[in-house]
Structure formats: C-alpha cells, structure tokens
Amino acid sequence: MHEDGLGGRKDVLEARRLFGLAAAQGHERALSEAERLANAMAESLLAEEEAEKGKASKVKKKKKKNKSSNQVRLDAKAEAGLAVEAELAREQAEAREIEAANALVTAREQEGAEAAQAEVESKAAQAEMEEQARKQAEQEAQAAEAQAQAAAAAAAATEKARKPPDHFLCPITQDVMIDPVSAADGHMYERRAIEDWFIGHSTSPMTGAKLEVKILFPNYAIRGLIRTWQEVQRSVRES
Structure with missing residues (x-):
C-alpha cells in the first residue's frame, strides 16, 4: 500500500485519531470526517485492489499470451518436425518402393535370363538327343544292313x-x-x-x-x- 495520499498510511493514522477523538468527545464532525476518511480509504483500497487485480490479470494474460505464443511456437516446431518426419518417411517409402521395383525388375531380368539359358540348354540337350538318336539309327541301319548282308551271304x-x-x-x-x-x-x-x-x-x-x-x-x-x-x-x- 502507498504511504502517502488518500488511502495511504497517513489516512489510516488520521482515521484512527479521529475515531478516537470522536469516541472520546462525541463530536459529530469528527465522526463524519472519520467516516469520510474511512470511505475514502475503503475506496482507495478497493481501487488499489482492482488495480492490482488488473495488473495481475494483465500479467496473467501476458503470461498466458507468452505461454500461448511459446506453445504456438512449440506446436509449430512440433508440426514442422512432424512434417519433416513425414517427408522423410515419404521419401524412405518412395526409396523402398523404388528399391522394390528395381529388385522386381532385376528378378524378372534374372528370371528371363535363366529362362533363356534353360531354353538354350533344353535345345542343346534336344539337339544332342536327336544327334544320338540319328547316330543310333545309323548304327542300327548299318547293323541291319550288315545282318541282311550276312543273311544274304549265308543264304547265298x-x-x-x-x-x-x-x-x-x-x-x-x-x-x-x-x-x-x-x-x-x-x-x-x-x-x-x-x-x-x-x-x-x-x-x-x-x-x-x-x-x-x-x-x-x-x-x-x-x-x-x-x-x-x-x-x-x-x-x-x-x-
């Protein structure tokens, strides 16, 4: 509280003195003055209290505002971090998709190469089998011819x-x-x-x-x- 002015320390002392005087002498003027001072002091105290409340409210609002601003900044940072994380996750997902696509292409190319190699080997094996069959047929034909010649010679x-x-x-x-x-x-x-x-x-x-x-x-x-x-x-x- 203020030491000077209305509602200050002097007003309180004066109000006490007047109340004491009025009580001792029974003067109406003193009582009236004391009542005026008391009312003024009450109003001053009320005004000061309101002022303190206003200051406290402003401080609270400022703190709240600062807190809100800080929270907004924190939220913005968090959102920015989340956005960065989301972007990184998206890029990683795209990278995984590209890697999977490349792996699929490589697998298909390898599968195609293996299929082509298998076809070449199959054709080579078939050609070898055909060659063996041809040689066997020739040998059988030669054997049959020799047998026929032998039979003909024997018959002759x-x-x-x-x-x-x-x-x-x-x-x-x-x-x-x-x-x-x-x-x-x-x-x-x-x-x-x-x-x-x-x-x-x-x-x-x-x-x-x-x-x-x-x-x-x-x-x-x-x-x-x-x-x-x-x-x-x-x-x-x-x-």
Missing part, C-alpha cells in the same frame, strides 16, 4: 551249297547225274540221256560235231563226288 552260301556244281549236271537234262559217262567229244552226260540222244543223232550234243564212235566210258570219280555231295545235302536238310 546255303543256296550255293545246295546248288550242285556245274560239272555234276548233265548238259542234256540239266539234272544231277546218277550214272555219269564220258563221250567221244570229251563231255560227260547222264548215261540214259546221251543214249537217248544217240538214237536219233550222230553228233555231239555240246559241239554239234559228228561223232565217229558212240562209245561211252563210265566216270567213277565224278560219280563218287556226286554221291558224297548228295549225302552232305541230305545231312544238311535233316539237321
């Missing part, structure tokens, strides 16, 4: 073995001779065939030359060879 050999030699055949009948004989022309004939020939001819069946004699000579050597050959053929057929 068998046929040749079955076919009698030309000197075993009678030139007249073209059959294997049973009783081979030699004539004056130097050729061998089946006895019955040449004898039948001489009935109506006096020439050689082979050369056409005239034969002075019709004597026939048995050829025992050829007969023995023919019989041996016939026995061999008989054994082959039976086996």
Whole structure:
C-alpha cells in the first residue's frame, strides 16, 4: 500500500485519531470526517485492489499470451518436425518402393535370363538327343544292313551249297547225274540221256560235231563226288 495520499498510511493514522477523538468527545464532525476518511480509504483500497487485480490479470494474460505464443511456437516446431518426419518417411517409402521395383525388375531380368539359358540348354540337350538318336539309327541301319548282308551271304552260301556244281549236271537234262559217262567229244552226260540222244543223232550234243564212235566210258570219280555231295545235302536238310 502507498504511504502517502488518500488511502495511504497517513489516512489510516488520521482515521484512527479521529475515531478516537470522536469516541472520546462525541463530536459529530469528527465522526463524519472519520467516516469520510474511512470511505475514502475503503475506496482507495478497493481501487488499489482492482488495480492490482488488473495488473495481475494483465500479467496473467501476458503470461498466458507468452505461454500461448511459446506453445504456438512449440506446436509449430512440433508440426514442422512432424512434417519433416513425414517427408522423410515419404521419401524412405518412395526409396523402398523404388528399391522394390528395381529388385522386381532385376528378378524378372534374372528370371528371363535363366529362362533363356534353360531354353538354350533344353535345345542343346534336344539337339544332342536327336544327334544320338540319328547316330543310333545309323548304327542300327548299318547293323541291319550288315545282318541282311550276312543273311544274304549265308543264304547265298546255303543256296550255293545246295546248288550242285556245274560239272555234276548233265548238259542234256540239266539234272544231277546218277550214272555219269564220258563221250567221244570229251563231255560227260547222264548215261540214259546221251543214249537217248544217240538214237536219233550222230553228233555231239555240246559241239554239234559228228561223232565217229558212240562209245561211252563210265566216270567213277565224278560219280563218287556226286554221291558224297548228295549225302552232305541230305545231312544238311535233316539237321
């Protein structure tokens, strides 16, 4: 409180003095003056209290305003920080998306390369299999041809073995001779065939030359060879 002026320390002392005087002497003037001073002091105190309240309110408002300003700045900083964090998060998300896309592209390229390599290897394997099949077919064909040639040779050999030699055949009948004989022309004939020939001819069946004699000579050597050959053929057929 103020020490000077209305409502100050002097007013309080004066009010006490007047109240004491009025109480001692019973003067109305003193009481009236004391009442005036008391009212003035009360008004002054009230005004001072209001002023203090106003100051306190202003200080409070200022503090609140300062606090609000600080809070606004803090909120702005927080929002700015959140915005920065959000931007960083967005950039990181974009980076992850780009990385994932690149990884996907790389994976697809690798998959395509692997597929191409697999196709090349498959074609190479197929070509190798075809080449092996071709070689095997050639070998089988060669083996079949060799087998056919062997069979043909065997058949030819068998046929040749079955076919009698030309000197075993009678030139007249073209059959294997049973009783081979030699004539004056130097050729061998089946006895019955040449004898039948001489009935109506006096020439050689082979050369056409005239034969002075019709004597026939048995050829025992050829007969023995023919019989041996016939026995061999008989054994082959039976086996």
